[in-house]
Amino acid sequence: EVQLVQSGAEMKKPGESLKISCQGSGYRFSDNWLVWVRQMPGRGLEWMGIIYPDDSYTRYSPAFQGQVTISADRSINTAYLEWSSLRASDTAMYYCARVTRIATGVPLSSDPWGQGTLVTVSS
Amino acid sequence: QSALTQPPSASGSLGQSVTMSCTGTSSDVGAYSYVSWYQQHPGKAPKLILYGVRTRPSGVPDRFSGSKSGNTASLTVSGLQADDEAVYFCTSYAANNNLLSGGGTYLTVL
Numbered sequence: 001e002v003q004l005v006q007s008g009a010e011m012k013k014p015g016e017s018l019k020i021s022c023q024g025s026g027y028r029f030s031d032n033w034l035v036w037v038r039q040m041p042g043r044g045l046e047w048m049g050i051i052y053p054d055d056s057y058t059r060y061s062p063a064f065q066g067q068v069t070i071s072a073d074r075s076i077n078t079a080y081l082e083w084s085s086l087r088a089s090d091t092a093m094y095y096c097a098r099v100t101r102i103a104t105g106v107p108l109s110s111d112p113w114g115q116g117t118l119v120t121v122s123s
Numbered sequence: 124q125s126a127l128t129q130p131p132s133a134s135g136s137l138g139q140s141v142t143m144s145c146t147g148t149s150s151d152v153g154a155y156s157y158v159s160w161y162q163q164h165p166g167k168a169p170k171l172i173l174y175g176v177r178t179r180p181s182g183v184p185d186r187f188s189g190s191k192s193g194n195t196a197s198l199t200v201s202g203l204q205a206d207d208e209a210v211y212f213c214t215s216y217a218a219n220n221n222l223l224s225g226g227g228t229y230l231t232v233l
Contacts, residue, residue: 042226043226044226045224046224047222061222062219095168101157103216104220105220108157108159108222109159110171111170112171113168115168
């Protein structure tokens, strides 16, 4: 069974750093693009960036370029999403998902998804 | 405000059909056959139910179907079941090499 398991919920203060993870199993993790998606309450699905774990090639959505860092460790089938200085506006649910179709570096469709990591940033 | 427009709610009775819309522009939905639909039950992760406008991934029942006309894509759920009650999101590739999303439609099964 293809599965993505994410790290647990986080509660942080503004200005703190954070790195959340997403571990894949049941498929060739290195050979499949992976996307990180932000979902804010009552809002749509915002793609943040994608990574190809085999060589860690990464492309960011224009809206998130410079705001986060995506990385991967193919030896442990794990991808990461990292912030160096959190803001209250980063409060959201974050999902990772395996990209099933891609065009010109844009993830057209993704499945399955991880269970989500809720990040809360509050003073 | 989301880039693609979806009505916030829709409803249908058990066994009936309901169609949900996703409206974009001639630079995204209207220009490409790269519309996907996701189903999200409350408190759960999204699940892909259609891609390429009308193609169902393995395991998705044929009660779910998709179409597109001009700048509007549509998702039809036929033979409504209680478990179909969820939020449905559409996404589309856009000409500026980006992926746009709708705000989601909450489907209530009566």
